[in-house]
Each structure stands twice: as structure tokens, then as C-alpha cells.
Amino acid sequence: MKWIKIRLERVYEAPIWLQIFVAIFSLAVALMIAAFIFLAHGIDPVSAYAKIFHDSFLTEHGIEFSIVKLIPLLLCSLGLIVAFKANVWNIGAEGQLLMGSVAATWIALYGMKGYPSWLIIPSMYLLGFLAGALWAFIPAILKAKFEVNEIIATLMMNYIAMKIVEFLIYGPWRGATTWRYPITDEFPIEARLPLIPGTSIHWPTLLISLALVPLVYLLLKETKIGYEINVYGLNPEAARYAGINKTKVLAFVMIISGGLAGLAGVGEVAGIHHRLRYPWTISCGYGYTAIITAWLARLNPLVLLPVTFFFGGLLVGGDVIRIDLQLPISVVYLFNGLILLSLVSSELILRYRIKVTLVGGAGR
Amino acid sequence: MASPKGALFTALVAIICIIAGLGGGWFIAWNQARGEVEALRAQVAELSKRLAAVEAKPPEVAPAEKIKAAWIYVGPVEDYGWTYGHDRGRRYVAEVFKDWLETYAVPKVSGAECLQVIDKLVAEGYKVIFATSFDFMDATYKAAEKYPDVIFFHCSGYLRRQNMGTYFAEFYQLYYLNGLIAGALTKTGHIGYVAAHPTPEVIRHINAFALGVKEVNPEAKVYVLWIHAWYDPTKARELAETLINKYSCDVLAFTEDTPTVVEVCQEYYEKGRPVYAFAHYSPMLKYGPDVCVSGQLVHWEVIYADILMKIKLGIYTNTNLENVDYWWMLREGAVELGCDYGVPINPKFIPVLKNIIVEKEIMLPNGTVVKNPSVYDLVFIRLAQMMEESPTFDPFTGPIYDQQGNLRVPPGERLGHDALWTMDWFVDNVVGEIPKGGGA
Numbered sequence: 001m002k003w004i005k006i007r008l009e010r011v012y013e014a015p016i017w018l019q020i021f022v023a024i025f026s027l028a029v030a031l032m033i034a035a036f037i038f039l040a041h042g043i044d045p046v047s048a049y050a051k052i053f054h055d056s057f058l059t060e061h062g063i064e065f066s067i068v069k070l071i072p073l074l075l076c077s078l079g080l081i082v083a084f085k086a087n088v089w090n091i092g093a094e095g096q097l098l099m100g101s102v103a104a105t106w107i108a109l110y111g112m113k114g115y116p117s118w119l120i121i122p123s124m125y126l127l128g129f130l131a132g133a134l135w136a137f138i139p140a141i142l143k144a145k146f147e148v149n150e151i152i153a154t155l156m157m158n159y160i161a162m163k164i165v166e167f168l169i170y171g172p173w174r175g176a177t178t179w180r181y182p183i184t185d186e187f188p189i190e191a192r193l194p195l196i197p198g199t200s201i202h203w204p205t206l207l208i209s210l211a212l213v214p215l216v217y218l219l220l221k222e223t224k225i226g227y228e229i230n231v232y233g234l235n236p237e238a239a240r241y242a243g244i245n246k247t248k249v250l251a252f253v254m255i256i257s258g259g260l261a262g263l264a265g266v267g268e269v270a271g272i273h274h275r276l277r278y279p280w281t282i283s284c285g286y287g288y289t290a291i292i293t294a295w296l297a298r299l300n301p302l303v304l305l306p307v308t309f310f311f312g313g314l315l316v317g318g319d320v321i322r323i324d325l326q327l328p329i330s331v332v333y334l335f336n337g338l339i340l341l342s343l344v345s346s347e348l349i350l351r352y353r354i355k356v357t358l359v360g361g362a363g364r
Numbered sequence: 365m366a367s368p369k370g371a372l373f374t375a376l377v378a379i380i381c382i383i384a385g386l387g388g389g390w391f392i393a394w395n396q397a398r399g400e401v402e403a404l405r406a407q408v409a410e411l412s413k414r415l416a417a418v419e420a421k422p423p424e425v426a427p428a429e430k431i432k433a434a435w436i437y438v439g440p441v442e443d444y445g446w447t448y449g450h451d452r453g454r455r456y457v458a459e460v461f462k463d464w465l466e467t468y469a470v471p472k473v474s475g476a477e478c479l480q481v482i483d484k485l486v487a488e489g490y491k492v493i494f495a496t497s498f499d500f501m502d503a504t505y506k507a508a509e510k511y512p513d514v515i516f517f518h519c520s521g522y523l524r525r526q527n528m529g530t531y532f533a534e535f536y537q538l539y540y541l542n543g544l545i546a547g548a549l550t551k552t553g554h555i556g557y558v559a560a561h562p563t564p565e566v567i568r569h570i571n572a573f574a575l576g577v578k579e580v581n582p583e584a585k586v587y588v589l590w591i592h593a594w595y596d597p598t599k600a601r602e603l604a605e606t607l608i609n610k611y612s613c614d615v616l617a618f619t620e621d622t623p624t625v626v627e628v629c630q631e632y633y634e635k636g637r638p639v640y641a642f643a644h645y646s647p648m649l650k651y652g653p654d655v656c657v658s659g660q661l662v663h664w665e666v667i668y669a670d671i672l673m674k675i676k677l678g679i680y681t682n683t684n685l686e687n688v689d690y691w692w693m694l695r696e697g698a699v700e701l702g703c704d705y706g707v708p709i710n711p712k713f714i715p716v717l718k719n720i721i722v723e724k725e726i727m728l729p730n731g732t733v734v735k736n737p738s739v740y741d742l743v744f745i746r747l748a749q750m751m752e753e754s755p756t757f758d759p760f761t762g763p764i765y766d767q768q769g770n771l772r773v774p775p776g777e778r779l780g781h782d783a784l785w786t787m788d789w790f791v792d793n794v795v796g797e798i799p800k801g802g803g804a
Contacts, residue, residue, distance in 0.1 A: 212380070
């Protein structure tokens, strides 16, 4: 008697063509499901998709804002990739980003008031990096020395960072020219990042984030510390036997991770808002979205670039749905949720192979 | 870092930051210099344009076409508070002006998304844009610079431009009237206030409320607790119950975007412990038929109708809005006293309020003197005074002392718009602190 046996087999590295094919396939599935939502609202899905795609990726406005959103997502995700490679779950990019904005605000309004811009702007990036790094370093040390779970610690640090921002805008940093509203004064012109003319893209931060893509790739692939990160991430016990210093790895990945998120925070306040304001308006959940983009890129910095651009486009595409197509915002949430869900579920196809075998049975 | 490559990496990051920063700085300096040249060039161009205009014929009048107006909301339309009120106003003007007005609303926009939403709206041909959250101020201003042909109106802010006006429907007169009623109804002498964020607006409302309380009940105190959010029904419930149980308050006022506090009071009433409350922004009588005494209701449609009418008639254009600031109250009809539209005081409470006498003399503008009016009469006398063409009464008339006993408003003087707009102190019968930090 013969049995058909179906089982899932773990695959470690799916070939690249399969990865691309599966990504496109899962997008198509999501779009097919979402088509019903559009049909239910009496809108032809094909022309709706054409409009969303066209406006998000082919118009000046779409590309502009996709890039504006790409900048913080790319910086945060790059940092998170370094941490996730070491199997360190940094959920705190959101708070690290905010601390970067706090540092930049301090330089712009207090620390370096009256200095020329060529001094202020590099200092903002450096101090922003340090502030984000410090915010991530605390949970790193707690984990290294006291085995405190970094997921909880980094998450909680987000709330503390938000409260610090709120404290500053309601308290000591409340603007003198803002009619007692809870925002700081505007940054002086010297402390504002230059924009690509006619757009909202602050190009120095874009440049930094783009330059960091190959750097992080090389860091993880070619350096000793990169190797240690990988080994530690795969098996901390083995790493210990190999003489890899756990505290050093933890501290390094969290400093890079937090620092890059801090740079994103500098970009947001110095490039876009020009003042410190309600924390959510600054961070917009980039620190959390960056977790998703990092994993969708399979922790590969080179893949991350198109992924974050796509995500930026997705965020802009929501405006097409709710303004041009005049559909309720819940459709935006559904649309984005469906795309995410199917991309994440496609992991199953990539990580596992369905194996069907005929088993010669000895009878039962 | 211990490893040389790690150190190299850190150094590289630092170098990139510095290079990008230097580049940015140089770019700004270069841009400033270029900006001056550009300004001169623009001036020359403008002058030659004017010269040409003098020689040319007057432009033909464009055929009448529909005005497209868009609203940007921070919350969902269903919040039954702030956004609901604005959308009610939008629906009103859309109906009344339907011959020449086309409207659209974009709800749930964050301050960070505002600019890109405005870009889209302008691309879709909207010529008038109402941005209805303080958080939209910077983005709206930027958009106004970017689109000089579009008319912008921002609610609750202070930045104006030739094509950007501001507007606000102010409640403090009504809070004062509610205070009169609260002071009369309290038995414990403890009145509670569940407050949103410590902004000048909320502080001003608490003070007006407390001044009303003081006028009928000089011994009573107003206890303030902060939610630190505009919308947080859970926390509002928690603080309302704390005020009732721990501070023995039996009348509550609030600033929060849901009817939660009214609901809590109704629950306590049904448990045999009456606690009274006031509606905020929207009619809330149905949430507390036995406890909702009065309240403050908004009529944004009055402001929207005025603005849109003036745009239609060409009184407001994209070049003359830099001093247009609506600060509308009772006189203009932008706000209404009541727990429901047309119900200034819940009929259940009218007999009680008619029985409570306030010992004072009030001189009416026509010369008659009212001696020892009932609280009910006092409320309507004050209401009438504040609705006059130039109000003969204002709650913020001195002498007013703050919590520390300092004389804040000298006898006979009235606080002006700017002092009300930046208020950061409590009057002397308020118990509670204005937090210096925002964290809860």
C-alpha cells in the first residue's frame, strides 16, 4: 500500500529568481483581493491601480514624497538590520529617532545659536547620532549585564522618549513666539537643512542614508565585527566558545542601530518641521514601519533600498485613494494591510518547500 | 570599537555626516546670496509687468464657476467632538451654497501628512482649503507660500499670510455661564474639571468657569485634573471618577472630545448619587438626560458661511487675508449655550435654578436695576449682555487674583485678546497646578 506524504521542508536560502517571483506574485494576490473593495465602491480597480501606481511612482509629487518618507525609513531600517542580524530585537527605533530630534533641536535653538550653518549642520548629525546611540545603549547594557529582555526595554524607552519630547515642548523649550502653544520656536535659517529646490527633500540626509547602504552591507559581509555579529546572531553559545565578547557585540549593534535612527530624527526636525512638536507628528511610526521594511528586505541592505522606496510610495498612494478616488480612509488601511499581509505570508513559500513523496507502506 | 574595521566604519559614518553637513551649509550660504539676486530680478519683473498692465486693456470677467473647497480634519468625523463639529459646519455650507460650492473632506490627517495632502487637493483643483487642527499650522503656511493662488484658512493658529487667514469659535463666555450654574448646584462646594492639554485655550476656559462659580458661590473650589490628551475616553472616565470619589465633587465640567464625562455622571445619578455635567462642543443631553444641565455648543457653519460668502463676493482674495482673524463668540452666533441645540438649560433644572437667589444688583444697559436675581435670571441677563453689539459684560473683568494672590486684572479693566490667548495662570478659586511638562 502506498501513501502520499506531504510535508513542509525548511529551505535556508531560496534562489533569487524565486524571491523576486514570489514577491511579485504575492503583490498580485493582494491586488486581486483588494479589487473587490474597489468594486464594492463602484470603482474600476484596474484604472484605480493605474492611478495609484502612476501618482505614487511616476509623478513629481509622488516621487518627491516617496523619497521624503524613504529617508527616515531607510536610516532606521539600516540600523535595525545590524541589530536583527545579531538576533537583538531593537523595537526602539521610534524613541531613538525622537532623541535624535531632541539633540538637533538643542543645537539649533540653544547649543550653537548664532554659529554658521557649516558648523551647525554637521554638529546636529553628530549629536543626533550620539543621542540615538545613547538611547539604544541603555537597553544594550541592561541586556548584556542583567539579561533584561531588550524587546521590552527598547519598547518602553520609546514611551520615555515621547514623554521627554512632550515635557520639553510643554515646559522649558516652549517657544517664546508661539503664543504659548506647545511647540518650540522655529529653527534659525542656519539650522535648516537645504532642500532640493522646489521639493521637500532634504538632500544631506538623503545622501547620508544612500551612502550608508553599501557601508552597512560591507560592515556585515566583510568586517570582523560583522562576522562576530552574524555568529552571535545565529548561535550565542557558539559565539561564546569562539571567544566573541557578548557585551561588545550588543553594544556595537545597538549603538549603530540607535545612532542611525537618531540621524533620521535630525533629518525630520531640521529638514521638515524646523521645530520640535508633538512627538507623533515627528516620528509618524517610522521606527515601527522600519521593522517591517527591514524584514521584508530579508535583512539585506541592498534589497532594502527598493523596499523602502516602495513603502514610501505605498504611504503616498493612500492619498490617491482618499483624495482622488474619494474613498474613506479605512480603504487605505485595508489596502496597505492586504499588501503587507500577503508579502509577509509569502515568507512561508520561500522558507519552506512543499515535498510530496510516495511512501511505500508496509501496511497497517 | 575594538576591531579596526569597526572603528573605520564609525569614522566613515562620522566623515559622511561632516561632508553632508558642510555641503548643506555651503548650499544654504550660496542660496542666500542667490536669493538676493533673485529678489532684485523679481522686483524688476514685477515693475515691468505693472507697466504692461497699465498699457493693456482691463481683463475680461471670467464666467461664474463653482468654488471647490476642501476641509482637512485631524480626527475621524465620528468623534462627536472637534472634527464632528467642523464636518457639521461643512455639510451646512455645502447644502446652503450648493449652487456654487463643491466641498470635500479628508479626515484623519496627521500634522506630518498635511503638506502632501494639500498638494494633492490643489492638484485636484481645490481653491479654498480649511485646515482644522493646530498641528497643521506650519504645513498650511508652507503650502500658502507654495500656492499663492489658493486661499487657505487655518483654525486655531496664529500664522497668517496674504492668502492665509485664521479662525476660531471661542467658548469662554459659555464656560463662565456654566460656572454660574455649577456654583449654584453644588452642595459639597467642590466642583471638578477634567481638562485636556494645558494650553492657553483650556486654561482660559477653566478660569472663566471658575469665575462664574465664584460669582454665585465664593466659597466653592474648582478642582482640576489633566488628561494630557484631546481624545482619551478611558482616562477621562478615570479622572471623572477620581474627582467624584476622592475630591467629593458633585458637578463636573470638562474639555475632552467625547461625551464620556456626561455618561459617568449619568451612571452615578442612576446609582443614587447625583453629579451634574455640561455638554462640550456637541449636544450631549441624550447621554445624560438627568445630569446634563447646560453646556457649550459650536456653530462652525456660521464662520464657514461668512468666509465662503466673502470669497464668492470677492471681498476675500488671495492677497488680502494677512489680517483676517476670526475670533467669534456669542455675539456673532458662532457658539451657543446649551445641552442641545435650542435647549440652553435642561428643563429639569429650571425650577431649582429659579429658586436659588444671588445677592447682588445688576445694572442693565437700559438703566433698569435688577435686585437679587435668581441664578436662572442671572444666566440669561449675562447671556444677553454678552450678545450685545459691544458686550456690556465680560467674565475677565477685574479685580481678578491668581492662585498666589497676585492681582492679575486691576478693578474695572478687561483682559484683551492677547492676554487671553497666552493665559498661563489660574484664578484664585482653582485648586490644581498647570503642569510645566506634558507627561502624564
